[in-house]
Amino acid sequence: MGFLGQVNWESTCAEAEAHFIRLLQFNTTNPPGNELPAAEYLAEVLRKEGLEPEVFTSAAGRGNMVCRLKGTGEKAPLLLNGHLDVVPVEESQWKYPPFAGTKAEGYIWGRGAVDMKQMVAMSLMTMILAKRGGAKLKRDLIFAAVADEEAGGAFGAGWLVANHPDQLKAEYGLGEMGGFSMSMAGKTFYPVQVAEKGICWVRITATGEPGHGSIPNPESAPIKLARALRKLGHIKLPQHNTPVVETFLKRLSQNQPFPNSLVLKLLLKPSLSSFILEKLFPDPGLAATFWAMLRNTANPTVLRAGEKTNVVPSIAVAEVDGRLLPGQTKESFLAELREIIGPDLQVEVLNELKPTTADPNDPILDQIAKLVDKHDPGAVVVPNMVPGFTDATHYSKLGVKCFGFSPMKLNPEDNFKSLFHGHNERIPVAGFHFGVRLLAELVEVLSS
Numbered sequence: 001m002g003f004l005g006q007v008n009w010e011s012t013c014a015e016a017e018a019h020f021i022r023l024l025q026f027n028t029t030n031p032p033g034n035e036l037p038a039a040e041y042l043a044e045v046l047r048k049e050g051l052e053p054e055v056f057t058s059a060a061g062r063g064n065m066v067c068r069l070k071g072t073g074e075k076a077p078l079l080l081n082g083h084l085d086v087v088p089v090e091e092s093q094w095k096y097p098p099f100a101g102t103k104a105e106g107y108i109w110g111r112g113a114v115d116m117k118q119m120v121a122m123s124l125m126t127m128i129l130a131k132r133g134g135a136k137l138k139r140d141l142i143f144a145a146v147a148d149e150e151a152g153g154a155f156g157a158g159w160l161v162a163n164h165p166d167q168l169k170a171e172y173g174l175g176e177m178g179g180f181s182m183s184m185a186g187k188t189f190y191p192v193q194v195a196e197k198g199i200c201w202v203r204i205t206a207t208g209e210p211g212h213g214s215i216p217n218p219e220s221a222p223i224k225l226a227r228a229l230r231k232l233g234h235i236k237l238p239q240h241n242t243p244v245v246e247t248f249l250k251r252l253s254q255n256q257p258f259p260n261s262l263v264l265k266l267l268l269k270p271s272l273s274s275f276i277l278e279k280l281f282p283d284p285g286l287a288a289t290f291w292a293m294l295r296n297t298a299n300p301t302v303l304r305a306g307e308k309t310n311v312v313p314s315i316a317v318a319e320v321d322g323r324l325l326p327g328q329t330k331e332s333f334l335a336e337l338r339e340i341i342g343p344d345l346q347v348e349v350l351n352e353l354k355p356t357t358a359d360p361n362d363p364i365l366d367q368i369a370k371l372v373d374k375h376d377p378g379a380v381v382v383p384n385m386v387p388g389f390t391d392a393t394h395y396s397k398l399g400v401k402c403f404g405f406s407p408m409k410l411n412p413e414d415n416f417k418s419l420f421h422g423h424n425e426r427i428p429v430a431g432f433h434f435g436v437r438l439l440a441e442l443v444e445v446l447s448s
């Protein structure tokens, strides 16, 4: 049975909006995070509704709130996850103060407005509605509002998964990096994140004879390293089509006019994709994103060699940020890297995180698509992969099937990418209300 039968959406959205604005007013810039007051605020609200939230402190000031609404247990639990921390701001660049939660010009402004206090507020409202509705859900509903996502989650989801796994075990998890509307050639899409790339950070070391700077040496450590990095900049790692990206590109292509329809489909052909992305794509930023969806990537970020201008050092070091597609392993990635940089340099792995992926044909996507179509007729849901990682990487260790779906309707002129971590982060008021209702309805369907 559903729990939304009696709901007055106007007053519900106003209530959710008030909590959202309050959440934006907590300065949870990470570092240092200081999410505890926001976590306690949520717990207080939920306690007033008769729920029994718990706040876990992973370190001083780092609060994580978890709340469970018991169901009948016919189905495994559903987890709603939002992080409370936000990335830093350059306050002078903002039109409205970033921690005021200003409502103006049809938007709600503030750091965290789309990443991702909106989802925290929507999840809070869904919990409240489910409790007030009184109906027994077929599954437990778990709401986690966590610290530290922006720095990797060691004090947030990662800490909870390591220390309180039973609190979080679920069949499905709904979280970030999807559910926002995106316009393309007159058509609206809602990407839902089903996969995240993994990481494999490596240190490459070149060695050579040390010497005096007055005597040239084409085999010196800095020159060997520079040659290898130059190759990394020019030679492409091989393309791997993953099920998620295949479905993503095919569905985009089916919903685009010619020539977009053809170009998008041809990206799946390794012999053509480089040419298409380099020569035919109008927007280099978008091309780079597609690029990263089709390949492992290896991006040099840190360089170290030498201390004195007139001394040739014997060691030169580069750190490379490697990102792995779903289905790829550390070994397969290192083999690809070796193929490009050659056999001479030493390679060691600094950090590793496995890629995660859910099934791009999971039935939850059909349920999402039905509701999206109901509230935004004609819009198309596409499974998506993000080149970075989110809290989903932690929850997937517990077997949770994680989907990035924090529904919000943006205006066609808004660009999620530039709002995300950008100056003047904001969400349309109507788009937030859209999300409040859509998330609650989805949870109702999934737990009936």
Ligand SMILES: [Zn+2]
Pocket (backbone or CB within 6 Å): 083, 115, 116, 149, 176
């Ligand atoms: Zn985020």
